[in-house]
Amino acid sequence: MRMKWSFKIPVALMTVLLLFTWTAGGEERNIFVGDLIVIEITAADYTYAELENIFREFEIVHYRELERGYELTLRTFEPGEYNIRLGDKELQIVVSSILEEMDNGGIFHGDAEPLDSYYSKIYIYVILVFLPIFILLTAYSSWLFIKGRRRGKKTPFQVFHRKLEAIETGTADFFVELTFIFKEYLEKSFDCLIRGKTTEEIIAEIRVLEPLKEKIAEIREWLERADYYKFTGTEASFEEMEKMKTGLKELVSEIEELIQVKEG
Numbered sequence: 001m002r003m004k005w006s007f008k009i010p011v012a013l014m015t016v017l018l019l020f021t022w023t024a025g026g027e028e029r030n031i032f033v034g035d036l037i038v039i040e041i042t043a044a045d046y047t048y049a050e051l052e053n054i055f056r057e058f059e060i061v062h063y064r065e066l067e068r069g070y071e072l073t074l075r076t077f078e079p080g081e082y083n084i085r086l087g088d089k090e091l092q093i094v095v096s097s098i099l100e101e102m103d104n105g106g107i108f109h110g111d112a113e114p115l116d117s118y119y120s121k122i123y124i125y126v127i128l129v130f131l132p133i134f135i136l137l138t139a140y141s142s143w144l145f146i147k148g149r150r151r152g153k154k155t156p157f158q159v160f161h162r163k164l165e166a167i168e169t170g171t172a173d174f175f176v177e178l179t180f181i182f183k184e185y186l187e188k189s190f191d192c193l194i195r196g197k198t199t200e201e202i203i204a205e206i207r208v209l210e211p212l213k214e215k216i217a218e219i220r221e222w223l224e225r226a227d228y229y230k231f232t233g234t235e236a237s238f239e240e241m242e243k244m245k246t247g248l249k250e251l252v253s254e255i256e257e258l259i260q261v262k263e264g
Contacts, residue, residue: 030096042069156188169241175226199223211258
């Protein structure tokens with residue numbers, strides 16, 4: 001895997017500041033909150049749903065299929081160290097906070113004799129003038145983004161419908177993708193963890209949850225039917241796939257209605 005990143009600057013004059021700091025330091029800048037991170041994945045055996053789950057701690061800004069693999073553009077506004085597992089490889093992404101980077105200068109004790117300045121005075125003046133403006137604009141842009149994202153945040157039911165419509169009937173991973181988004185919907189709606197579990201383990205996990213109790217039989221029947229096509233190698237007809245997709249849509253709609261009734 002190969003990772004590269006790019007960063008959009010709010011105004012043109014901020015580019016001048018970054019050019020000065022890169023030239024003076026001679027080093028590649030860290031990844032900060034809000035940066036666009038472009039990752040190329042050279043394995044073609046992942047579905048979009050699986051990649052979305054793997055990178056669930058990031059926002060997927062752009063997704064593009066390559067001749068072999070995929071290119072994802074990610075970003076996050078939460079600083080920290082992220083360890084991403086892709087097959088037998090692990091990708092580490094460290095996202096820094098701009099303010100923390102500024103505060104990490106520390107105190108150093110050197111010789112009594114003063115050393116020549118590493119930076120010329122012009123660089124210092126440029127940083128002193130433009131850095132506060134850059135910080136304010138970045139903070140303001142981040143606030144606007146977070147505010148807009150919260151306002152447009154979709155419910156688990158809305159996310160399920162969007163992903164369901166995106167799944168094409170007849171694909172090789174049709175039942176895998178259907179099962180994945182169904183489990184994802186149940187996890188987000190009922191705060192449980194069922195991905196990676198068998199049908200029997202899932203039923204044991206959710207049978208005590210309200211209002212799923214009255215839908216346990218239908219959930220079991222749908223999951224067992226999907227397991228049949230996933231694990232036996234039996235090829236389903238186009239009509240059977242459409243029937244399973246429609247049945248899942250109706251089942252989730254009925255579960256959502258029960259949730260609304262319970263919430264009053």
